[in-house]
Amino acid sequence: xxxxxxxxxxxxxxxxxxxxxxxxxxxxxxxxxxxxxxxxxxxxxxxxxxxxxxxxxxxxxxxxxxxxxxxxxxxxxxxxxxxxxxxxxxxxxxxxxxxxxxxxxxxxxxxxxxxxxxxxxxxxxxxxxxxxxxxxxxxxxxxxxxxxxxxxxxxxxxxxxxxxxxxxxxxxxxxxxxxxxxxxxxxxxxxxxxxxxxxxxxxxxxxxxxxxxxxxxxxxxxxxxxxxxxxxxxxxxxxxxxxxxxxxxxxxxxxxxxxxxxxxxxxxxxxxxxxxxxxxxxxxxxxxxxxxxxxxxxxxxxxxxxxxxxxxxxxxxxxxxxxxxxxxxxxxxxxxxxxxxxxxxxxxxxxxxxxxxxxxxxxxxxxxxxxxxxxxxxxxxxxxxxxxxxxxxxxxxxxxxxxxxxxxxxxxxxxxxxxxxxxxxxxxxxxxxxxxx
Amino acid sequence: xxxxxxxxxxxxxxxxxxxxxxxxxxxxxxxxxxxxxxxxxxxxxxxxxxxxxxxxxxxxxxxxxxxxxxxxxxxxxxxxxxxxxxxxxxxxxxxxxxxxxxxxxxxxxxxxxxxxxxxxxxxxxxxxxxxxxxxxxxxxxxxxxxxxxxxxxxxxxxxxxxxxxxxxxxxxxxxxxxxxxxxxxxxxxxxxxxxxxxxxxxxxxxxxxxxxxxxxxxxxxxxxxxxxxxxxxxxxxxxxxxxxxxxxxxxxxxxxxxxxxxxxxxxxxxxxxxxxxxxxxxxxxxxxxxxxxxxxxxxxxxxxxxxxxxxxxxxxxxxxxxxxxxxxxxxxxxxxxxxxxxxxxxxxxxxxxxxxxxx
Ligand code: HEM
Ligand code: SF4
Ligand code: SF4
Ligand code: SF4
Ligand code: SF4
Numbered sequence: 001x002x003x004x005x006x007x008x009x010x011x012x013x014x015x016x017x018x019x020x021x022x023x024x025x026x027x028x029x030x031x032x033x034x035x036x037x038x039x040x041x042x043x044x045x046x047x048x049x050x051x052x053x054x055x056x057x058x059x060x061x062x063x064x065x066x067x068x069x070x071x072x073x074x075x076x077x078x079x080x081x082x083x084x085x086x087x088x089x090x091x092x093x094x095x096x097x098x099x100x101x102x103x104x105x106x107x108x109x110x111x112x113x114x115x116x117x118x119x120x121x122x123x124x125x126x127x128x129x130x131x132x133x134x135x136x137x138x139x140x141x142x143x144x145x146x147x148x149x150x151x152x153x154x155x156x157x158x159x160x161x162x163x164x165x166x167x168x169x170x171x172x173x174x175x176x177x178x179x180x181x182x183x184x185x186x187x188x189x190x191x192x193x194x195x196x197x198x199x200x201x202x203x204x205x206x207x208x209x210x211x212x213x214x215x216x217x218x219x220x221x222x223x224x225x226x227x228x229x230x231x232x233x234x235x236x237x238x239x240x241x242x243x244x245x246x247x248x249x250x251x252x253x254x255x256x257x258x259x260x261x262x263x264x265x266x267x268x269x270x271x272x273x274x275x276x277x278x279x280x281x282x283x284x285x286x287x288x289x290x291x292x293x294x295x296x297x298x299x300x301x302x303x304x305x306x307x308x309x310x311x312x313x314x315x316x317x318x319x320x321x322x323x324x325x326x327x328x329x330x331x332x333x334x335x336x337x338x339x340x341x342x343x344x345x346x347x348x349x350x351x352x353x354x355x356x357x358x359x360x361x362x363x364x365x366x367x368x369x370x371x372x373x374x375x376x377x378x379x380x381x382x383x384x385x386x387x388x389x390x391x392x393x394x395x396x397x398x399x400x401x402x403x404x405x406x407x408x409x410x411x412x413x414x415x416x417x418x419x420x421x422x423x424x425x426x427x428x429x430x431x432x433x434x435x436x437x
Numbered sequence: 438x439x440x441x442x443x444x445x446x447x448x449x450x451x452x453x454x455x456x457x458x459x460x461x462x463x464x465x466x467x468x469x470x471x472x473x474x475x476x477x478x479x480x481x482x483x484x485x486x487x488x489x490x491x492x493x494x495x496x497x498x499x500x501x502x503x504x505x506x507x508x509x510x511x512x513x514x515x516x517x518x519x520x521x522x523x524x525x526x527x528x529x530x531x532x533x534x535x536x537x538x539x540x541x542x543x544x545x546x547x548x549x550x551x552x553x554x555x556x557x558x559x560x561x562x563x564x565x566x567x568x569x570x571x572x573x574x575x576x577x578x579x580x581x582x583x584x585x586x587x588x589x590x591x592x593x594x595x596x597x598x599x600x601x602x603x604x605x606x607x608x609x610x611x612x613x614x615x616x617x618x619x620x621x622x623x624x625x626x627x628x629x630x631x632x633x634x635x636x637x638x639x640x641x642x643x644x645x646x647x648x649x650x651x652x653x654x655x656x657x658x659x660x661x662x663x664x665x666x667x668x669x670x671x672x673x674x675x676x677x678x679x680x681x682x683x684x685x686x687x688x689x690x691x692x693x694x695x696x697x698x699x700x701x702x703x704x705x706x707x708x709x710x711x712x713x714x715x716x717x718x719x720x721x722x723x724x725x726x727x728x729x730x731x732x733x734x735x736x737x738x739x740x741x742x743x744x745x746x747x748x749x750x751x752x753x754x755x756x757x758x759x760x761x762x763x764x765x766x767x768x769x770x771x772x773x774x775x776x777x778x779x780x781x782x783x784x785x786x787x788x789x790x791x792x793x794x795x796x
Contacts, residue, residue, distance in 0.1 A: 017505065031727040035582055038589030041506075041551055043499040043581045050503045060571075067570035067579065068726045071692035075574045076685055083444040092572060113572060119455035122524040126511035128458055129522065133507040142503045146524045149567060149615050156501070156572055168445055176450045187452060191523065194455070194463040195483055195491065195533070197470035204455050212451035219449060235707035239526060242712050243618050243705050279749050283709050309708040313750065316472045334614050336679055337652040339781050340714050379650055 016045075017052045024055045024107065027062035031069060050142045056157060057141050059105035063096055066104070080112050080160050082167045087221040088177030089114050089163055110159045111141075114166065115152035115178040120189040120207040120231075122147065132170065139166035149244075150228065151188035152178040176215075182379075183221035184369070185228045187211040188241075192233030192251070198311065199233035200251030200324040201352060206231045206361070210247070213362050217369065224376035224385075227369060234320065235308045241332070241343070246382045247365060248329040248343040255323035256301040263317035268295040280310050325351045328361070330368060330394075331383025341383040344391060348405035367398040401431060460521040460533040462491045478598045479554035480540055481531075493531045494518075494543045497553045497563050497588070497595055500528040501571075501581060513546045527563040527605070529556045553596055561594035561604040561740065565617065569610040575681050576610035577625035577695035578724045583608050586728040587623075590737060601747035601756070604740065605704075611689075612677050618703030620753040621739060622715045623732055625724065626698040630655075630674040631687035638666040642684035650679045697722035697732050701739060701765075702754030713754045719771050735771070742768045761795050 026048075035044040047064070050057040067073055080091040090113040096104040103109040118124075132153070136144055141157030148154045158166060167177065178186030187210060190196070192203035210229045217223060230241030233251040241248035268276050273291065280297075281289045285307055288300040297317070311318045328350065329343030347364070351357050368382065375397065376385045386394045395402060456464055466485035473483040481493040498506070510530065514522055517539060518532045525531060532543060544554045556562035564587060567573065569580030587606070594600065609616035609624040616622065638644070644667060648656045655673035659666055667687070669680075678689040699722065703715030718739070722732050739753075746768060747756035757765045766773045779787050 032582075034727045035585050038585070039551075039553065039592040040497070040585055040588035041499040041553075042585055043501045044585070046499060046501060046503050046506055049505045053504075064570055064579075068582070071578070071695070071724055071726065072690050073570045073573065073576040075572060077574050077682070082447065084447045090572070092574070111572070117452045118524075119453045119458055121455050121459075123455045123458040123460075123463075124522050124524075125458050126514050126520045126522060129507055130511055133502075133504045137504045143501055144503070144507070145501050146498070146528060146530075147526075149565060149617060167447070171448050171450075174450060174453050176448070176452070188526070190526075191531075193468040193470075194459060195470065195493070197472050197483070199468065199470070202468065208452050208454070215449050215451045218451075219447075237705045237707060237712070240617060240705035242707075243703075243714070283750055285709055305707075307707045307709060309750070312708055315474065319472075334617065336613055336677065337650070339783075340618075342712060342714075377649075378646065 016049060020052045022051055022053060022055045022058050024058040026051060026058055027065060029061055029065040032061065032065050047143070053137070053142055055107040056111070057108075057143070059108035060111060060141065060157065063094060063105045063108055066096060075111070080163055082164050082177065085177060085219040087179060087181040087183050087219065090180055091160075108157070111157045112160065112163055113157070114140075114155040114163060115148065115150075115180055115186065116155060116170065116175050117178040117186045117211070118147060118151065118153050120187070120204040121191045121194055123194070131173065132175070135166060135169045139169065150178070151186045151230075177219065179218045179221070179226070181221035182223045182225050183219075183227070184211070184214040184217040184223070185226050186218075187229040187231065188239050188245075189231035190233050190238040192231075196233060197315065198236060198308065198320065200253050200320050201231070201233045201249070201326050203231045203233045203251070205358070206249055206326070206352060209358050209362060210249075210365055213365065214369065223369070223373050225379050225381050227372070227382060229365070235306055235327075236312065242329055243332050243340070243342060244334070245332050245343065246330065247368065248332055249361075250327045250329065251324065252306050252327050252349065253321040253324045254349050255321035257299055257304060257311065257321055258319040259297055259299060260317050260319075261296045264297045264314065265295045267314050267317050280313050283309055285309070325349050326361075328364065331381070331386050333381045333383045337380070338384050338387055341387065343383075344386065345403075345406050346395065346400060348403055364398065364400075371397040401427075458521070460491065460519065460535075462489050462535055463521075463533065465489065466491075475558050475598070476540075478560060478596055479544065479557055481557060482537075490535070490537075492534050492537060492540050494534070494540060494547070494554060495525070495556045496530045496532065496547050497556055498528055498530055499581070499585065500563075500566070509550060510547075510552070513543065513550065517542045517546055525556075525563075527556070527565045529563050553592060555596035555598075558598040559600040559602055559604075560596070560598050561591045561600065561606065563595070564588060564606040564608055565619070566608045567610055567615040573610060574685075575613070575678055575689065577627055577678075577690055578610050578697065578729075579726060580608055580610045580616070582727055583623065583697075583729050583732065586730075587733055587736060590733050591740075594740070600740075600744055602750050602752045604743075604753065606736070607703075613679070618705060618715050620701065620704060620715075621736055622700040622703060623736065624698050624700065625695055626720055627676040627678055627689050627691065627695050628721075629691055629694040630669050630671045630676055631678070631680060631689045632691075633667060633669065634686040634688065635661040635664065635666040637686040638684065639664050642667070642686065644684075647680050647684040647687070650683060652677060652679065656680060692724075695724050696720060697724055697729070699732065699735050699739075702752075702757050704752050704754050706752075709750070709752075710755055710758065715754075717777055718765070718769070720776065739769055764795065 078091040145154040189203040189207040192199040230245035290298040328347035332343035566580040607616040607619035659668040698720040700715035
């Protein structure tokens with residue numbers, strides 16, 4: 001019991017508003033009440049504060065308590081959108097009807113969520129946070145989730161009518177709906193260049209370039225299924241783009257990592273040789289590191305796979321190189337329908353500096369979406385389509401060449417027709433020759 | 438006839454520019470940071486190549502915020518910080534300031550207001566989660582509730598940096614698993630095929646698309662009581678729930694048979710090992726609101742063993758790869774069953790194809 005004792009419950013309840021604007025009496029919530037104790041800030045206390053403010057939240061608490069009692073959810077979908085758009089709103093209607101056929105919690109019978117796109121890196125000023133909150137307090141329940149797992153700010157709980165008013169208001173000061181349904185979804189990017197020395201890319205620019213190029217595909221859902229862009233500035237992949245984005249952009253570099261030997265020595269001195277050998281040298285996945293007798297570090301850059309480990313440990317001594325760019329992976333997704341898939345490398349390295357570079361990544365994204373829109377089955381993610389048709393066919397479809405960086409190892413199955421082998425081998429030779437100039 | 442009201446066309450502005458909301462030091466040193474360190478748990482200190490320094494205080498939140506919480510937090514940031522804030526992917530707030538002096542007063546004010554400072558480095562940071570009973574249409578359980586209950590228990594691990602490496606926990610309230618991958622993932626697993634309300638199917642289901650969605654082709658069109666409906670081959674059905682969204686009469690939620698399952702070893706980072714998906718370790722965990730104590734007990738046990746046995750910098754997945762799964766089950770005292778052996782497509786490469794065995 002002792003560990004569940006609230007450390008500072010009085011702190012959380014200090015902010016219960018004195019004035020009560022809602023007119024409906026509160027429902028009894030004995031189960032939810034148990035989530036008010038304990039040291040972590042309680043969303044239940046938050047819901048109760050809101051219930052002082054509006055009747056919708058009074059009834060929402062009633063329905064949620066009912067779910068806690070019966071261990072079932074009671075929302076169903078529908079269609080709601082703002083004028084001019086087809087998506088971006090998650091409509092919710094209550095399924096809980098009394099014996100009279102009327103909603104048991106009528107004030108929350110409509111409880112829609114608007115998905116709104118945050119800025120890359122989720123930056124806000126307090127002024128803007130308050131402004132968004134004020135608008136939502138005016139037109140909705142007041143409850144906002146920062147942020148959904150797809151990256152959206154989720155404005156939770158309003159009626160069909162007020163979705164339009166709220167959207168109009170925030171749209172005027174610069175905010176737009178994100179994706180919901182079979183469409184391009186809201187993007188995500190790490191803090192990266194704004195505050196992280198590991199960043200090898202301009203995450204903000206990549207994020208906005210990609211997403212804003214497909215704004216029509218976001219607002220008018222007409223694709224086989226969802227399509228997500230996520231951008232991480234380095235292989236630490238803080239945005240989890242490799243598992244959670246159809247189109248994953250990960251910053252990297254291709255020249256030598258930068259080593260400040262003076263700082264290496266200082267690190268060895270501070271931590272000891274054993275620590276450095278056990279935690280840096282021995283943890284390199286490709287054995288590319290070696291600590292010299294004079295406490296300097298050798299890096300076999302040809303064999304470094306840019307995993308980031310040693311750079312993460314020795315933040316002052318080691319840094320990514322200067323020749324920065326990105327790796328592009330396609331087809332990451334969660335379980336449904338063929339099981340989890342990681343993104344697959346389709347471009348091992350490309351520069352993203354000039355306008356032409358950005359045009360190129362835009363074109364790759366456009367041909368990917370076009371090809372998938374044409375060839376994907378209904379409700380089939382891009383990665384599932386690739387699994388069905390094979391990577392080689394996908395690459396041909398979007399006009400990219402094969403590369404050994406795309407695979408873990410070559411095929412093991414001998415059941416394959418190889419009658420075009422010579423032509424394909426010739427292509428490889430020609431490409432090598434061209435690359436050599 | 439009255440004229441239809443004139444509708445306002447949307448401004449399709451898309452994703453907004455972040456620079457208008459960014460701390461001036463972040464704009465000035467964009468792409469030019471030199472290194473960082475962590476003066477204490479919950480605080481990051483970044484130094485730019487220009488010599489500029491910025492301090493970040495990381496605060497855990499309950500993700501769902503209302504005007505009271507927003508104004509309360511913003512009041513603290515305006516009074517003691519500099520008016521700039523960002524959110525992490527795991528719903529922590531980060532407050533950036535240009536001077537070291539501002540850090541301690543900020544921490545004090547947040548803690549006094551009941552908001553924990555931590556979540557950096559080798560801590561158990563905030564659990565990323567989905568919607569659950571609060572808003573989704575197919576949840577087997579709640580999300581915010583499980584997270585609140587667990588974070589109460591893990592509060593100590595949030596404010597300290599005591600783990601071998603960082604620990605990311607995720608939760609999802611159904612098998613679709615929107616919460617994603619984690620070092621530990623707590624997900625709902627439906628364990629019984631959907632119950633079909635045949636009276637409603639004909640009216641509200643787009644039957645061909647329901648049939649197409651089933652990953653194991655378990656759904657067939659059928660005539661029931663003279664009406665077109667659907668039937669499920671229960672032997673094939675893997676209880677994924679994918680048929681419910683397009684066909685709500687295929688009720689998958691069940692107060693008794695929706696159970697929690699616990700998965701470990703997922704990571705997205707490329708650091709050391711390649712990214713990994715999480716793997717099933719425990720199932721049949723009761724869906725027991727409001728505090729889900731059984732799930733919490735297993736999570737705490739796994740964390741305890743990991744903390745004791747893993748080497749510095751090993752994520753949970755790295756650690757298990759080193760010690761092997763037999764030892765994981767031994768150390769955590771979790772039962773190993775036939776359900777741990779994957780039988781989905783392409784699963785044979787997950788079997789031990791060597792004589793590598795530890796004794
Ligand atoms: C009608 C059914 C569905 C609803 C209502 C729904 C709802 C949601 C919601 C609310 C989120 C954001 C969760 C949050 O952050 O709070 C989400 C994200 C997600 N959904 Fe669903 N979902 C549905 C179907 C699916 C299906 C069928 C899949 C399987 C492919 C899926 C996969 C995901 C994934 C992977 C995410 C996480 C996105 C990311 O960040 O990568 N969802 N969904
Ligand atoms: S992904 Fe890399 S660049 Fe981006 S925030 Fe994480 S460590 Fe920094
Ligand atoms: S970045 Fe990774 S692969 Fe490269 S040297 Fe460091 S630890 Fe080894
Ligand atoms: S995990 Fe399932 S129940 Fe939870 S938000 Fe996603 S679709 Fe809904
Ligand atoms: S629950 Fe999944 S496997 Fe079972 S019938 Fe529905 S879609 Fe098919």
